[in-house]
Amino acid sequence: MLISIQALRALAAWMVVCHHFMQIFFDFHAEGPIGHFFSSRGAAGVDIFFVISGLVIYLSTLSKPQTPQRFLLNRLLRIVPAYWFYTVLTGLLLVSAGAYLPHPEVTWATFVQSLLFIPTENPGGYGLYPTLNVGWTLNYEVFFYLVFSLMFLAPRRLRPMLVAVVLFVIVEGATRFGWASRFYANTIVYEFLLGIAIGVAWRRGWIRAGLWWPLALVGMGAVAIYWLEPNDRLMDWGLPSALIVLGCVALEPYFKGARVLKALGDRSYSVYLVHLLVLYAGRCIVQQWGASAYGVFFGFCVPLIAVVSSLSYALLEKRLYRWAKAWAPRTRAQPVALPLTRQNW
Template identity: 30%
Template sequence: MVANTDPKPATRLESVQVLRGFAAMLVVLIHAVQRQDRIGNPAEWLSTFSYVGAIGVDLFFIISGFVMALSMQRYEGGSGALTFLRQRAYRIVPSFWIWSAVFGALIVWQGWTIVPMQVLNTLTFIPIFDFGDYEAPVLGVGWTLAFEAVFYVVVSVVIMLRLPAWSLIPIIAALVLVPTLDTANWVGVRFFFNSILLEFALGVLAYLLWSKGWLRRSLVFAGAIGGLAVIAMLLPGKDGNLYLTPPIYNNSLSALRALVWGVPCFFIFLAVLEMKIGGGSVTRLMKLVGDASYSIYLTHQIVFFAIGWTALQGDLEAVLMIVAAAAFGILAYRLVEAPLLYRARSLRAQRHLGAQT
């Protein structure tokens, strides 16, 4: 027999799960309005504040930093680092590949072209083979998963070296200070040393405050700052182009976004973190959206593609797309993501049982 190295389940915080769902719906909002603008059927009322939906990505990165800092305590050493990476792959890769294939088939059917580098970046997440300009994956939202994957690599190194969770903060700070000049113009260097990684570090900082018990005493203060943060996030607006993705790919506006959107989102996250989530139908729906947030994030553009035939006007069609995206995402979670996760847990359990005998 060998020692029990199977990690115990991580603590589930309902408030974080609800915030995850809120972040997903923010992203759905901005993409719905952007689509209406592209087809010349603008959602005039929603467009007045829709670009703020881009902060859903910043919230996702902060949540990821918090959750990874919380869960990495279950792993240790080289074998723990490999287990961590394998479990993260189980969590994000199958669903992403499945929905990328579906979306790819739809756009090819419509006569659009998919270049080989898009396929490679879909398969590798991190743009390992990409030179020149970054080619987003077939499913465009996968660009955020590239940064998630970079963060997972950093976390795995910390686990392998048996360093504490707090060490992620200075390590990430050191990475983003590295000049991103690269004579070979390799796109990957702009991901590994991108200032947007600071938002993951903010999530780690939130974990440290929470785990030390310092958060409860400052909850009211954090909530007040979070309220002001909503106003602060409106200031850069469209003029600053912070809601666009290319300035994040090439690291030109990443530091500014981490400052003017990431820091306010950090305080919002702190304010929400220890909120007590009660019962009721609305709360159950919020939790369900949170559970399905990854599927909603991956499938909402497929839903938009399918709804394009409606004759509704801008705002009405945008609202329909947002509601339909949530509904289809929940269905995708129940029928695809959850069974895949159940299968992955079963395989891990079988592997662990085999290692003990």
């Protein structure tokens, strides 16, 4: 795993945390440039996530042959246990303590659909959001996994084009004719393709390590996100996010040995899953005792998110993933994976 991308993944996760902090505590009515940035631009962390996801999935599957079934199983084992745990926890909280949450509605049907990554209208009436609201991005992730699994049915040189064609047919065709949920009509899914494109460029040696030109790309992407409204999310935030990811890939030599950044990136998925629950608890503290919102955020929410995400990563993500992989049926002996270096390609 590229440490620069792990660091960027951590940054993206905490951008989303700050975005939801502004939503839950201030209803996006922010004062000051920092508050305004996270209110209006913190959601761009999701776009960075999607580009990173396309890059990581593409690179991680190059060094070993796989079947579509094995690829899907590995990916689902990676994301499902923690997601199901926090979805169940959220469902229990909605039933038992819904009065303390802004949208206390949950039904058995929507709960089960959430577990199965099926987009459905939230019973709270505010859109196609699962029981654990942040899971809407995982619905796109699983959709991308399904499409990406088709790559293993085609020659390697044709695989990125095949994924692009299938995504285009579904987003631009199937959704318009009602053959697929309108949820998938969002062009945000093309951000996965941007990540694949960066992966192809890196594999072919087109991305050269550097300092100033990668920093310039990162700066250009950040400025674009800051100034552009996401009227067309792919163009306004997706492409700038790709510039940021591309710049970080080229900066990889400067991240060697950065264990803390790698550790933060490792925990980013758990940060993403747990932060809403912690922020809701923080809001209850503010409402009950009239504490300062920023004081509660930095003194209670941030430390607790950090601690819980570390425990979640160690106990849910790593341990359950290893247990599930050991339990899952194995395919016939596979060749030993080669290290992910250009020399092996």
